[in-house]
Structures are given as C-alpha cells and as structure tokens.
Amino acid sequence: MSKPQRWLLASRPKTLPAAISPVLVGWAASIRAIYGRGGSLSDFGLLPALATMLVAVCIQIGANLVNDVSDFQKGTDSGERLGPLRVTQAGLLSPRQMWTAVFVVLGAATLAGIYLSFYAGWQVLLIGAACIAATVFYSVGRYSLSATGLGDLFAIVFFGFGAVCGTVYVLAGSVPVYAWISAFPVGLLVASILVVNNTRDMESDRRAGRMNIPVRFGRAAGETEYTLLLAGAYLSSIAIMLACKSPWVLIVWLSLPQAIRLNGRMRTTPIGPLFNQLLAQTARLTLIFSLLLAVGIVLNIYFPA
Secondary structure, eight states: OOHHHHHHHHHOGGGTHHHHHHHHHHHHHHHHHHHHTTOOGGGSOHHHHHHHHHHHHHHHHHHHHHHHHHHHHHTOOOTTOOSSOOTTTTTSSOHHHHHHHHHHHHHHHHHHHHHHHHHHOTHHHHHHHHHHHHHHHTTSSTTOTTTTTOHHHHIIIIIIIIIIIHHHHHHHSSOOHHHHHHHHHHHHHHHHHHHHHHHHTHHHHHHHTOOOHHHHHOHHHHHHHHHHHHHHHHHHHHHHHHHHTOGGGGGGGGGHHHHHHHHHHHHHSOSSTHHHHHHHHHHHHHHHHHHHHHHHHHHHHHSOO
C-alpha cells in the first residue's frame, strides 16, 4: 500500500458526509437569512463559506486520526476488530506519524478559523476551540466521550447544532430559529452513523470497558436507537416546514425509502464486515437528506408558499 493510500485509509473518507452535511444545510440557511433581511446572493461570502467547509472536513479527519491512534495506544483495537482496517494497529503508520498528522489537520482548521474570526468576530474562535477540544476528547483519555457513552450526544451537539448554526452565524451574522431546528435532524442522522459503528463493535467495546447503548443493553437497543434517530430526523422536517413557512423542505422525504431499507438492514444484517457497508450507506443517507434539506430551504426564497 502506497503512502497516499495509507493516509487516505486513515482519513476514513466514507465518514466525511458527517462533516459535509451540516455545512451544506448551514449554507442554505445562511442564504435564506441574507435574503430575509433584504440582501442578495452577492452578500453570501464564497471564501468564508469554503473556509467553513474546510474547518468541518479538517476536524472530521482529525477526529478520525485521533480515534485511530488513541484506540491503538489504549489497546482497544486488535486484529479481531470487525470494522475497517485501522492504520496504526496494522502498522501502516506509526503513532508519531499519526499525531503529527493530527497536528497538521487541526492546525489547518485553526488557521481557517482565525480567518473566519476576522470575517465574523472573535466568537468564532470559541466555537472552533470547543469543536477541536471535543475532537480530541472524543477518543483520548480514560473518560473519553466514546468510552462514557456520550458519543451520540456529542454528534447531535457538535455535528448538528455546532456545525450548522456555527456556519450560519459566520455567514449571516445571526442564527434564526429555523436554522436551530434544521440542525437537529442533521445531528440525529450523524448520531445514527455512530450507532451502526457501536452496534458492530459492541463486543470489543464491552471488553474495552466502553459504555454506549448497544454495550449496556444489547443489539436490540442499538437497533431501536437507530430507528428512533431516523424517525426523529424525518419528523423534524415538519417543524422546519412550520418554522420556514415552506413545504419545500419536505422534499427530504424523497429519501425516506432509502432510510426504511437501511433500517431493515440494521435489524437483519449479521454482526460482521457487512456492517461496514451499512455504516457507509447511513453516511450517504445523511448527505442525501442534508442536500435535499438545503435545496428545500433555498427553494423557498424563489418559490415562496
């Protein structure tokens, strides 16, 4: 395996929809907020928008790298794991290389955040610092977020409210109510990706002392959590419709058949490598849902109800 292939594997590209999705929704909500106060598309800052995406992607990659090397150093990962190959455990990259890469990608996120602070104010640095701290402490330490069962809540707070509303704040200067509501289903869907991961790894997580829902209550609890998260995302679109006063956001329901299929697979797929496909498909659903939601929010500008 070449060096670029090793680093690509370490970055876990199939998880990147978790970073891209909330920023897309944030862009759409920002455009609607700008138009709502009498502005136009020319008031939408393209470079700051791209910087928000860079921050999100870098933080996601940073989280993946930290998780890889931290789990190896804690002994959580072993040759028996069911998930995709982890580069540190497999000896493809050294811990030193991985921590150096963490510094580089989070450094890039920090530099982009500093640029955004000149555009939108120093408060942006606080948001970024909180996100970077959560990125590290999700995996690092005896009482990490993943070890204490707080990973799902982390996903909703940071990938939902933090990423969506942070993007809107940077690009629009304020966060309307509909932006807060729009952040909720995105966070729920990102959390559903974690649930697939936790259900697949519940036996190894139990041996490692982790305490998430599948570990505590079994696979059936993980399946139920997955169903509730998907259902909550689609039902939330009704609240977004009322807040935006637009039926266009309900186009997210076009992705419902895919969600129903994935929910069925969650309940019938044997624990094993096939769960890796389910995880990637859930990430893809998150991206499709978010893209449809973003389109629905923007359509209301040009075709108001």
